[in-house]
Amino acid sequence: MKDLMSKIISLAKRRGFIFQSSEIYGGIRGFYDFGPLGVELKNNIKKAWWENIVWQRKEIVGLDSSIIMNPKVWKASGHIDTFADPLAECKKCHKRFRADHLVEDFKDSAKLDEHGEFTKEELEDIAKAIEKIKCPECGGELMPPRQFNLMFKTFIGPVEEKGATAYLRPETAQGIFVNYKNIVDTQRSKVPFGIAQIGKAFRNEITPRNFIFRTREFEQMELEYFVKPENDQKFFKTWVKERMNWYVKDLGLDPKKLRIRPHEKDELSHYSKSCVDIEYQFPFGWGELEGIANRTDFDLKQHQKFSGADLRYFDEKTKKYYLPYVIEPSCGVDRILLALLCDAYQEVEGGRTKTTKSVKEVEILLKLNKKIAPIKVTILPLVKNKPKLVKKAKEIYDLLKSHFNCQYDEVGSIGRRYRRSDEVGVVFAVTCDFETLEQNDVTVRDRDTMEQERIKVENLVELLKQKLEK
Numbered sequence: 299m300k301d302l303m304s305k306i307i308s309l310a311k312r313r314g315f316i317f318q319s320s321e322i323y324g325g326i327r328g329f330y331d332f333g334p335l336g337v338e339l340k341n342n343i344k345k346a347w348w349e350n351i352v353w354q355r356k357e358i359v360g361l362d363s364s365i366i367m368n369p370k371v372w373k374a375s376g377h378i379d380t381f382a383d384p385l386a387e388c389k390k391c392h393k394r395f396r397a398d399h400l401v402e403d404f405k406d407s408a409k410l411d412e413h414g415e416f417t418k419e420e421l422e423d424i425a426k427a428i429e430k431i432k433c434p435e436c437g438g439e440l441m442p443p444r445q446f447n448l449m450f451k452t453f454i455g456p457v458e459e460k461g462a463t464a465y466l467r468p469e470t471a472q473g474i475f476v477n478y479k480n481i482v483d484t485q486r487s488k489v490p491f492g493i494a495q496i497g498k499a500f501r502n503e504i505t506p507r508n509f510i511f512r513t514r515e516f517e518q519m520e521l522e523y524f525v526k527p528e529n530d531q532k533f534f535k536t537w538v539k540e541r542m543n544w545y546v547k548d549l550g551l552d553p554k555k556l557r558i559r560p561h562e563k564d565e566l567s568h569y570s571k572s573c574v575d576i577e578y579q580f581p582f583g584w585g586e587l588e589g590i591a592n593r594t595d596f597d598l599k600q601h602q603k604f605s606g607a608d609l610r611y612f613d614e615k616t617k618k619y620y621l622p623y624v625i626e627p628s629c630g631v632d633r634i635l636l637a638l639l640c641d642a643y644q645e646v647e648g649g650r651t652k653t654t655k656s657v658k659e660v661e662i663l664l665k666l667n668k669k670i671a672p673i674k675v676t677i678l679p680l681v682k683n684k685p686k687l688v689k690k691a692k693e694i695y696d697l698l699k700s701h702f703n704c705q706y707d708e709v710g711s712i713g714r715r716y717r718r719s720d721e722v723g724v725v726f727a728v729t730c731d732f733e734t735l736e737q738n739d740v741t742v743r744d745r746d747t748m749e750q751e752r753i754k755v756e757n758l759v760e761l762l763k764q765k766l767e768k
């Protein structure tokens with residue numbers, strides 16, 4: 299299964315979904331760039347989330363807050379003091395590792411035989427467990443783990459002094475909490491209501507890994523849903539269901555590869571009362587796509603305390619003030635994108651489409667959900683050396699491009715071009731042939747069924763729209 303990851307990484311690079319950041323300079327660990335197809339895919343994921351969360355729910359509004367905020371925000375939220383991971387460094391080669399990941403890896407691996415089983419006590423105390431583990435790179439001894447804060451620091455203004463320190467946000471959520479009062483005052487929001495935000499987040503991860511699964515710059519889609527304290531668990535459960543539905547129904551992920559994993563008591567973050575992860579079965583194992591947490595009134599309470607602003611909500615009915623509790627579904631665009639690629643990737647032995655012998659016999663098919671697919675339609679003139687045909691195909695491209703993200707492709711045999719478009723999940727191929735010039739109709743090929751239909755050009759937009767909605 300590891301093999302599947304390298305195939306996906308190679309396809310992502312070869313076809314322009316994802317590149318290593320600053321590649322010509324040797325790259326930079328934990329950062330990636332999204333190419334022409336990657337950016338479309340990302341935008342479609344974000345749009346699907348925004349439509350589901352903001353547009354379809356009258357009590358939820360959107361926000362776009364700044365990445366750098368007053369550093370007091372991070373003091374209040376607890377990130378300056380507690381947003382850290384345990385880091386273990388090798389005494390010999392000085393490579394650094396995330397200590398809890400090392401313990402997890404060793405727990406699951408055959409290497410355990412050399413070290414003996416971990417006791418329950420060791421598993422609860424990472425420092426103890428680490429004593430049994432040698433450096434995975436050079437076999438050297440590891441130093442006792444120390445806490446490493448994950449926030450990236452920068453300086454505001456011309457002088458790099460302590461007082462000018464600021465942080466790149468490690469989550470978008472705090473931008474929502476500090477705007478909570480602005481939203482309530484300007485939108486006349488009534489509990490229960492939500493504020494949603496999509497944006498970049500930065501974490502100086504000790505060991506970025508698994509391609510875009512764990513990076514140092516990524517994008518989050520977060521909702522903070524404010525409820526009456528006594529209704530917290532009811533809404534928590536509702537949101538777990540809603541979010542799971544979104545992955546299956548809106549994104550079309552395979553439900554067999556999704557699971558809900560409740561957090562153990564000792565796993566809960568400092569602010570949350572209950573938390574579950576929605577996980578996807580990646581080729582490298584189960585990994586979190588989304589965390590859904592009951593953050594209680596922790597954040598509003600802290601910001602009220604640190605800022606001095608009154609953040610209480612006034613209940614018109616009971617005439618009482620209170621701090622709402624918060625249910626937070628928080629997911630990562632990059633991880634969802636990776637899950638979609640893994641889920642959609644198929645290889646068809648012998649190929650589905652006849653081509654000349656020179657073409658490899660395994661055909662890649664990226665069966666992405668129609669709504670999420672980066673390119674919806676490819677327009678193909680049957681041959682490229684007939685000017686009338688090429689002109690007609692370009693006219694059809696012009697007709698379709700204001701409705702769908704399209705591409706025009708005239709290079710190579712028609713079979714090769716079908717393969718090329720299947721490989722990146724293009725949903726429909728529209729071919730113009732000699733009959734098109736006479737009858738004004740085209741062949742529409744469906745990526746998944748490979749069925750071909752003859753459609754009049756004047757009906758093309760409507761028909762493709764209908765098919766994409768299905």
Ligand code: ATP
Binds near residue numbers: 587589632633
């Ligand atoms: P993990 O345990 O995997 O480090 P987390 O529990 O710290 O993740 P949250 O703080 O709950 O993650 O962040 C919400 C979401 O943001 C995650 O579910 C994930 O989709 C995304 N995310 C978090 N860290 C990263 C990262 N380093 N790279 C990519 N996406 C991330």
